[in-house]
Amino acid sequence: MEDHKDQILDLIGNESFVRWVVHPNTETDHYWSKWLLTHPERKKEVEWARQVILSTQYKNTFQLPDQDYNRILSGIVDYNRQKKSQSLHFWETRTFYRISGIAAVILALIVSSVLLKENSLSPPAEKARTELVRKFTESGQKLTMRLPDGSKVILNAESEISYADSFAVNREVYLSGEAFFEVEKDPARPFFIHTLHTTTKVIGTSFNIRSYADEPETSISVITGKVLVSDHSGHEASLVPDQQGVFNSREKRLFVTPFSREAVIGWKDGLIIFDNTPVPEVLSYLKKWYGVEFEVADESLLSGRYTGRYENASLQGVLNGLSYASGFKFQIKGKKVIINKQTNSGL
Numbered sequence: 573m574e575d576h577k578d579q580i581l582d583l584i585g586n587e588s589f590v591r592w593v594v595h596p597n598t599e600t601d602h603y604w605s606k607w608l609l610t611h612p613e614r615k616k617e618v619e620w621a622r623q624v625i626l627s628t629q630y631k632n633t634f635q636l637p638d639q640d641y642n643r644i645l646s647g648i649v650d651y652n653r654q655k656k657s658q659s660l661h662f663w664e665t666r667t668f669y670r671i672s673g674i675a676a677v678i679l680a681l682i683v684s685s686v687l688l689k690e691n692s693l694s695p696p697a698e699k700a701r702t703e704l705v706r707k708f709t710e711s712g713q714k715l716t717m718r719l720p721d722g723s724k725v726i727l728n729a730e731s732e733i734s735y736a737d738s739f740a741v742n743r744e745v746y747l748s749g750e751a752f753f754e755v756e757k758d759p760a761r762p763f764f765i766h767t768l769h770t771t772t773k774v775i776g777t778s779f780n781i782r783s784y785a786d787e788p789e790t791s792i793s794v795i796t797g798k799v800l801v802s803d804h805s806g807h808e809a810s811l812v813p814d815q816q817g818v819f820n821s822r823e824k825r826l827f828v829t830p831f832s833r834e835a836v837i838g839w840k841d842g843l844i845i846f847d848n849t850p851v852p853e854v855l856s857y858l859k860k861w862y863g864v865e866f867e868v869a870d871e872s873l874l875s876g877r878y879t880g881r882y883e884n885a886s887l888q889g890v891l892n893g894l895s896y897a898s899g900f901k902f903q904i905k906g907k908k909v910i911i912n913k914q915t916n917s918g919l
Contacts, residue, residue: 583621619785708732712863724754729860750782773800792817842884873900
């Protein structure tokens, strides 16, 4: 069976996939959306390959003819497959966050190709100095950071953001996971956030975006200002404070709904809120939040729903409430939580 590396490289080298990512239309969106529905186990690889393609912006940045970038992508696939037998531990540790190596290869090959073909033309000075910056968090981590224009970002657990180290021309970032943004106003240069299914355009505002590859919905929740959200099928929604744009990848639908600020952005202040949430979703949330894995002895224990509110709570504290409501017992062993049925002590 192909390893993750080959699967991602195959996607990067697939012309139809590249065109879907770079210039999506109804036909390619329909095909790849259907493909994802029939291959749900490939979601992460699709996200990784997509982030590589978007992050390098090779087609738009260097204006290469179709035959050139197809040839370069093919060369990248061949190059990495040849290296497979060598001791390059490029993909073997922290796979998701080592994608930048491929991005660097793509950029290097493209720049070399352009310089060889058009020796008299040099990239503008600011592009020559521009490098790709990637920031990420693992389970149980959060990160507060500033972007080159001074905009503030709080990155939630299991999330990644990538952007150019200089916003000399465009202000664009690529997000996988969840983040809260406070964007500096600059009417001359709108700010764009790209996720797997949506693009959000803002001037200067604060909002939250949640877009995990393993979740069916992408949500954009506005706190201040105004944003314009669009999906890859061309649907658009203009959002104002206390409105949330939600894209459902299964229904291929973008809709607008009100939301609770505390429930949506409380995470950045240590607040966890569950409101009639299915127990499997609760455990998935806790996995990201605390950086633990769950081992469940009987799936029937996860059939209910749970409501609860916790502020800066320990994992033990949250599980105490959840286990009481759901009727199971648990053991915390390092980074693993074992869930079993309750037993009657009198028997």
